[in-house]
Amino acid sequence: MKVVVDLSSCDLHGLCVEAAPEVFEIADDGALRLLNETPPDDLRAKVDKAVRECPTGAISIIE
Amino acid sequence: MAQAIRRVTIVGASLAGLRAAETLRRHGYDGALTLIGDERHRPYDRPPLSKQLLLGTWTPEQTFFRQKDGYEPLALDLRLGVPATSLDLRGRRVTLADGTWADYDRLIIATGARVRTLPGIAPRPGLLVLRTLDDAVALREALTTATRVAVVGMGFIGLEVAAACRSRGVGVVAIESLPVPLAPIVGPTLGETLLAMHADHGVEVRTGVTVTGIYGEPRVAGVALSDGSRVDADVVVVGIGVVPNTEWLESSGLPLDNGVVCNGSGEAAPGVYAAGDVARMANVWYGEAPRIEHWTNAVEQGVHVAEQMLGSADAAPSFSSVPYFWSDQYDRKIQFVGRARPHDEMVVVDGSTAERRLTALYRRGDRVVACLTVNQPRALIKYRKLLASHPSWDTALSDISAT
Numbered sequence: 001m002k003v004v005v006d007l008s009s010c011d012l013h014g015l016c017v018e019a020a021p022e023v024f025e026i027a028d029d030g031a032l033r034l035l036n037e038t039p040p041d042d043l044r045a046k047v048d049k050a051v052r053e054c055p056t057g058a059i060s061i062i063e
Numbered sequence: 064m065a066q067a068i069r070r071v072t073i074v075g076a077s078l079a080g081l082r083a084a085e086t087l088r089r090h091g092y093d094g095a096l097t098l099i100g101d102e103r104h105r106p107y108d109r110p111p112l113s114k115q116l117l118l119g120t121w122t123p124e125q126t127f128f129r130q131k132d133g134y135e136p137l138a139l140d141l142r143l144g145v146p147a148t149s150l151d152l153r154g155r156r157v158t159l160a161d162g163t164w165a166d167y168d169r170l171i172i173a174t175g176a177r178v179r180t181l182p183g184i185a186p187r188p189g190l191l192v193l194r195t196l197d198d199a200v201a202l203r204e205a206l207t208t209a210t211r212v213a214v215v216g217m218g219f220i221g222l223e224v225a226a227a228c229r230s231r232g233v234g235v236v237a238i239e240s241l242p243v244p245l246a247p248i249v250g251p252t253l254g255e256t257l258l259a260m261h262a263d264h265g266v267e268v269r270t271g272v273t274v275t276g277i278y279g280e281p282r283v284a285g286v287a288l289s290d291g292s293r294v295d296a297d298v299v300v301v302g303i304g305v306v307p308n309t310e311w312l313e314s315s316g317l318p319l320d321n322g323v324v325c326n327g328s329g330e331a332a333p334g335v336y337a338a339g340d341v342a343r344m345a346n347v348w349y350g351e352a353p354r355i356e357h358w359t360n361a362v363e364q365g366v367h368v369a370e371q372m373l374g375s376a377d378a379a380p381s382f383s384s385v386p387y388f389w390s391d392q393y394d395r396k397i398q399f400v401g402r403a404r405p406h407d408e409m410v411v412v413d414g415s416t417a418e419r420r421l422t423a424l425y426r427r428g429d430r431v432v433a434c435l436t437v438n439q440p441r442a443l444i445k446y447r448k449l450l451a452s453h454p455s456w457d458t459a460l461s462d463i464s465a466t
Binding site for chain 2: 013055
């Protein structure tokens, strides 16, 4: 899977960081950073959780 | 058990209901799935209504969770614009206002809540509320010609409406019955801070007074207050809370008490679940079964009941969640996680009320029970994670010094 974040709609709620810390982090400059754009399939459930919990719908998965 | 489920009906087509439907399909449920909504719109997102939509930066279409073709993969029987009117538990049937019905072998109740209105005040032009997309569109339209808006109730919705009005250059008088708005939720000190922020943006603030009447016939002309004064306004927006939509369940026999009372699986009766604003779901973290009206809660409970129903491997044994909400007002993002009670001690641990950029922790005994941030999203993320384990005060403070 490929993960895409629309940084213009990211509102820094950070729920994705909790759901999938292997994939998302808030960097030192305060912006969201994608640690792994193509996470392995065993992280699928975590990334799905990040997608559905994002209050601004900023995260999508491209198969 | 999962194989036995062939017909799931979800009543309520907002966030909790939609997330429940999505979760059922994601876990492979391939039986009939009916989603019933009382509004004519496709499911839409509420937080932008009092923010981007009122400000005019978003169109109504931008609030839809999915566009029309986005529903095809969910294979729903989507019935919009038709409220449910009763539930027959024994016959496993939901009856709808148009005389049709939906049978089920599992039911999810996600009918949400509706606005509370001023008692004894008849509806009239210019007297508005904000809960639905239609409400927001009507309010936005009214703001294009309004010169002075009276906002009744300085809860988070009222404050966001006030902020949107000021950002559009519309005059605002904000009226609140408490001496300090939001004091029961954020405490008196930070309630004062929010109040001062609005005053600095030109909101005329009237606290410690209630509305005794509305002037103007047929159109609103102002508000009468309990101190005998009168506030002139060409638009009045009432934001005094919501009540759960449970009337349609009254004859069903389900346990109702300020919402549908359910256990940690979200079950209110065998095979009948509730989620979102209408639900009072037992919450391990919280220690009781609160009714919570936050966005994140609707997502978590919608997912939870779907996974419980299917007996999914991902399913947590019992619902446990730290409540979280946010509010955008002017250039400030206010975020709150946990649960503070009126007598909890509040300590600003970073920033200050003067700069209106801060992190505050709430303390009960030696435990941290909640965190509020203003424009400090990273701190909020840190404390949301920490709060899940009911941290001690010392643990939380050492966590600060460690970063």
